[in-house]
Amino acid sequence: MASEGEDVYATLLLSDSYLPGALVLAHSLRDAGTTKKLAVLITADTVSPAAITQLQSTYDYIIPVERIVNEAPANLFLMNRGDLHSTFTKVNLWKQLQFRKIIYMDADTVAIRAPDELFSLPHAFSAAPDIGWPDIFNTGLMVLTPNMGDYYALLAMAQRGISFDGADQGLLNMHFKNAFNRLSFTYNVTPSAHYQYLPAYRHFQSSISVVHFIGHDKPWTEGRDAHKGGTPYDESVGRWWAVYDRHFKEPSTDSSVQETSTLVQYYTKGEFHPVMPVVSSSSYPTYQPPESRSETYQAVHPTVGDQNVIFHATPASDTEITHATAEQPRHERTEVPSHVETAYVPPTLGVPEVKPEIQYSIWDASRAPPPADSRPEASNFPATHYQMSSDPEPFKAPERYPDPPKNMWYEVPKTPTYQKPTPIFPWEKDAPKPTRVFPEDELDVTEPPSSELATEPGPPEMEPEPPVTPVTSTIPVIPSDPWQSYSRGNAWDDIPEIGRYVGNLQKPRKGSVQIVHGQGSSSVDVSDLGGRKRILRLTDFPTELERPSLPVTPAPIRRPNFWGGERNEEGELPAAEGVPSQEEWDPAVQLEQLARRQSDVLAQKFGEDSGHEIPTRSLPYGSEGVVSPSYEAKAPTRGSGSAASEPAPGTVIPPPSYKGPSPVFDKDESFLSHSTPEPGTEEELDVLQT
Ligand SMILES: O=c1ccn([C@@H]2O[C@H](COP(=O)(O)OP(=O)(O)O[C@H]3O[C@H](CO)[C@@H](O)[C@H](O)[C@H]3O)[C@@H](O)[C@H]2O)c(=O)[nH]1
Ligand SMILES: [Mn+2]
Structure with a gap:
C-alpha cells in the first residue's frame, strides 16, 4: 500500500500487446535513477495474469481499474485509431487519492532521463x-494531482462519449x-518518421527527458x-x-530476466523464439536436418506453415502483432538430436520454463517442406479435461461474501423531494393526523368512544355552529354485539x-329533496338555515313510522298516447268519435x-218471396239470454245505431247468416265497421285500468 501522499510515476496497460512498452518505460525510469515508485493501472478483464505477473517484477504498484470504453467511438475513426476505444480509462488516475502527485506516462514512452523535478510543480x-x-x-505525459x-x-464526460478525437486526449x-x-x-517529444525540424531537434536534443512514440506503429511492433x-x-x-x-x-x-522475458518477447516483433518441450521420444519418425544447417537452430511456430505468424494478443484487443521470424538473426543453440519431437506451449497460458536440456525442432518451414512423416499441426495442442463434481455434499453458502465495492458512490438527496399536494376539499385543511392503533391496545378502555360516532345519533341538536373540533379518536370499543x-x-x-x-351541492335541487321530519328522525332539512347547525344524515333512512304509506298500485305515468293525441285536462284519452x-x-x-x-238486409235483398228461407239459428251455446249486469239500455249518444231498431231485452234473435260480409253491404250501412x-302497450293498459 502506498504511504500517504506519495509521489508516483504511473502508466496504463489496457492489453498485453503494450506489455513491452510498459516494461521498457519502467526500466528506463529505473535506469535513469528515479527514487520514485512506479505504478501501473491495469484493466483486469483485458490483461492476462501472465502479463500481470510480468509487471510485478518491475512495478511497485499494480492497480486494477474499471475499463472505461467509449460507447460512441466515431471520432476515433477520424484518426484511424479504433484500437484506442478504451483510453478513457486514464480518467481513473484522478481517483488515486493515495498519491499526492502522479506523473502519468503512456506505455509508449521511454525516459531518457527521469523527470522527477515535475513532482515539485505547484500546479x-x-x-x-x-x-x-x-x-x-x-x-502521453501528464503531471496531475488526484x-x-x-x-x-x-467520468461524466467519458460516459457520454464527449471527446473531439474519441479518446482521452480529446476528452482531457x-x-x-x-x-x-x-x-x-522536451518532456514529451513526439518525433515521427516524417519529422522535419531537424535543426531544432539537434539544438534541443540534449535536454530531451522523454520520447513518446505516438501513432499506430510502436518500436516493439515494427521490430528492431x-x-x-x-x-x-x-x-x-x-x-x-x-x-x-x-x-x-x-x-x-540476468537469469531472473531470462526466465520471465518470454512473454515480452512474444509481443515484440522479431523477438519471440518459442521453446518446445519434448512430448515423445521414440514413437514418431524423426526428421534429419539438411547437412548444411545442422549447426544452427531456428525455432518456429509449429501451428502455421510459414514463419510470418500473426497472433491476436487478447480477445479484447484488436491489435495484431506480427512476427517475421524468418528475418531474425538465428540464435545459436545446441544441436537437436534427430529423434526429438516437439510440442508448442502458447505463451499466454503461462511463461514456459526454458531449461537447458530441452531439445528443439530443426525444421525450418521457410526452407523446406514439412517432414513427410510429421504429425498434423494441431495434434499437440494442450487439452484440459474437466470432470463433473461427484461430491454428494450439498452446497453451503460461505459465511460471508466479499464486501461490496468501496468506490460505489451515491449521494443521498438532502431535502426530501416529497411535496404535500394542495388541498382540494375543505375538510382537508383541518384533517386530523392519521393514527394507527390496534384493537388489542384499546381493550382496557372503559370509556365509550365519542357518542356521536359510536351510538345511534339522536335528534339533531339545533345549536349555534360550534367550533370545528377534529375527531380525536377514531377507535371504537368493540362491543359484545356489534x-x-x-x-x-x-x-x-x-x-x-x-x-x-353537500348542502351547497344540493341547493339547486332543494325542493325535490325528500326530507322527513318526525319523531326519531335523524335528518335535518338542509334548507333549514338561520344560524342553525345544518346536519345532513345522508345514510340515515326514515323508520317505518316515519315513512308515508305507499299506494298499493302506483299511479300510472301518463304519457302522450300512441295515437299522438294530446291528453285532456284530466289526463284522459280523448274520446273516439262514434264509439259508445x-x-x-x-x-x-x-x-x-x-x-x-x-x-233484415238479407230479407230486403232477396225478397220475402224468393223462396229462400233464412234459417233461424240460436246463439252460441251459453250466450243465450246473457245480459251484461251493468247494462242499461240507453239511446246511443252517437253512432249509427238506431234506437228504434234495438230489440227489447230478452227478444229472440234470429240466427245470423253465415255468408258473411260481402259486397252486398253498402258503404254507409249501419253496422259496426x-x-x-291492437291491444295497447302496457302503459296504455295501465291508463285504461284506472
Ligand atoms: O491496446 C492498447 C491501446 C492503448 N493502451 C494504453 O493507452 C495509451 C494510449 O495509446 P497510444 O497508442 O499510446 O496512443 P498514441 O498513439 O500516443 O495517441 C495519442 O492519442 C491518444 C488518444 O487520445 C492519447 O492517449 C495519447 O496520449 C496520444 O499521444 C498507451 O500508451 C497505453 O498505455 C494499451 O495499453 N493498449
Ligand atoms: Mn502514446
Whole structure:
C-alpha cells in the first residue's frame, strides 16, 4: 500500500500487446535513477495474469481499474485509431487519492532521463503541447494531482462519449481547456518518421527527458531493424531498443530476466523464439536436418506453415502483432538430436520454463517442406479435461461474501423531494393526523368512544355552529354485539364543513329533496338555515313510522298516447268519435242487434218471396239470454245505431247468416265497421285500468 501522499510515476496497460512498452518505460525510469515508485493501472478483464505477473517484477504498484470504453467511438475513426476505444480509462488516475502527485506516462514512452523535478510543480495539472495541434496538450505525459472533483467531471464526460478525437486526449483537453500548466516539449517529444525540424531537434536534443512514440506503429511492433537510419525518429527508436536489449534481449546475463522475458518477447516483433518441450521420444519418425544447417537452430511456430505468424494478443484487443521470424538473426543453440519431437506451449497460458536440456525442432518451414512423416499441426495442442463434481455434499453458502465495492458512490438527496399536494376539499385543511392503533391496545378502555360516532345519533341538536373540533379518536370499543350498537352514521356526518359542502351541492335541487321530519328522525332539512347547525344524515333512512304509506298500485305515468293525441285536462284519452262509452256498451245486445240487422238486409235483398228461407239459428251455446249486469239500455249518444231498431231485452234473435260480409253491404250501412285496434302497450293498459 502506498504511504500517504506519495509521489508516483504511473502508466496504463489496457492489453498485453503494450506489455513491452510498459516494461521498457519502467526500466528506463529505473535506469535513469528515479527514487520514485512506479505504478501501473491495469484493466483486469483485458490483461492476462501472465502479463500481470510480468509487471510485478518491475512495478511497485499494480492497480486494477474499471475499463472505461467509449460507447460512441466515431471520432476515433477520424484518426484511424479504433484500437484506442478504451483510453478513457486514464480518467481513473484522478481517483488515486493515495498519491499526492502522479506523473502519468503512456506505455509508449521511454525516459531518457527521469523527470522527477515535475513532482515539485505547484500546479494541479501540467502537460506538454501536442505536435499535431500545439494549442492543446498531449496526454502521453501528464503531471496531475488526484482529486474527485476532476474525476467525476471527467467520468461524466467519458460516459457520454464527449471527446473531439474519441479518446482521452480529446476528452482531457475539452475538460481542462486552457487551464493547464504548459510543460516544455522536451518532456514529451513526439518525433515521427516524417519529422522535419531537424535543426531544432539537434539544438534541443540534449535536454530531451522523454520520447513518446505516438501513432499506430510502436518500436516493439515494427521490430528492431525497421528504423536503423540516422533521423531523429530512428535515434529515438534506438533509445527504446537500447532499454529493451538491456533487460530482455536473449541470452540475458540476468537469469531472473531470462526466465520471465518470454512473454515480452512474444509481443515484440522479431523477438519471440518459442521453446518446445519434448512430448515423445521414440514413437514418431524423426526428421534429419539438411547437412548444411545442422549447426544452427531456428525455432518456429509449429501451428502455421510459414514463419510470418500473426497472433491476436487478447480477445479484447484488436491489435495484431506480427512476427517475421524468418528475418531474425538465428540464435545459436545446441544441436537437436534427430529423434526429438516437439510440442508448442502458447505463451499466454503461462511463461514456459526454458531449461537447458530441452531439445528443439530443426525444421525450418521457410526452407523446406514439412517432414513427410510429421504429425498434423494441431495434434499437440494442450487439452484440459474437466470432470463433473461427484461430491454428494450439498452446497453451503460461505459465511460471508466479499464486501461490496468501496468506490460505489451515491449521494443521498438532502431535502426530501416529497411535496404535500394542495388541498382540494375543505375538510382537508383541518384533517386530523392519521393514527394507527390496534384493537388489542384499546381493550382496557372503559370509556365509550365519542357518542356521536359510536351510538345511534339522536335528534339533531339545533345549536349555534360550534367550533370545528377534529375527531380525536377514531377507535371504537368493540362491543359484545356489534350489530346492536352499529352506527349508521358516518364520521363526516358530524363535521359541519361537509354538511355545508353537500348542502351547497344540493341547493339547486332543494325542493325535490325528500326530507322527513318526525319523531326519531335523524335528518335535518338542509334548507333549514338561520344560524342553525345544518346536519345532513345522508345514510340515515326514515323508520317505518316515519315513512308515508305507499299506494298499493302506483299511479300510472301518463304519457302522450300512441295515437299522438294530446291528453285532456284530466289526463284522459280523448274520446273516439262514434264509439259508445263503456257503460253503454253491452256486447250481448250488440251481438243480437248485429244478427237481426243482417237478417233484415238479407230479407230486403232477396225478397220475402224468393223462396229462400233464412234459417233461424240460436246463439252460441251459453250466450243465450246473457245480459251484461251493468247494462242499461240507453239511446246511443252517437253512432249509427238506431234506437228504434234495438230489440227489447230478452227478444229472440234470429240466427245470423253465415255468408258473411260481402259486397252486398253498402258503404254507409249501419253496422259496426270499425276494426278493433291492437291491444295497447302496457302503459296504455295501465291508463285504461284506472
Ligand atoms: O491496446 C492498447 C491501446 C492503448 N493502451 C494504453 O493507452 C495509451 C494510449 O495509446 P497510444 O497508442 O499510446 O496512443 P498514441 O498513439 O500516443 O495517441 C495519442 O492519442 C491518444 C488518444 O487520445 C492519447 O492517449 C495519447 O496520449 C496520444 O499521444 C498507451 O500508451 C497505453 O498505455 C494499451 O495499453 N493498449
Ligand atoms: Mn502514446
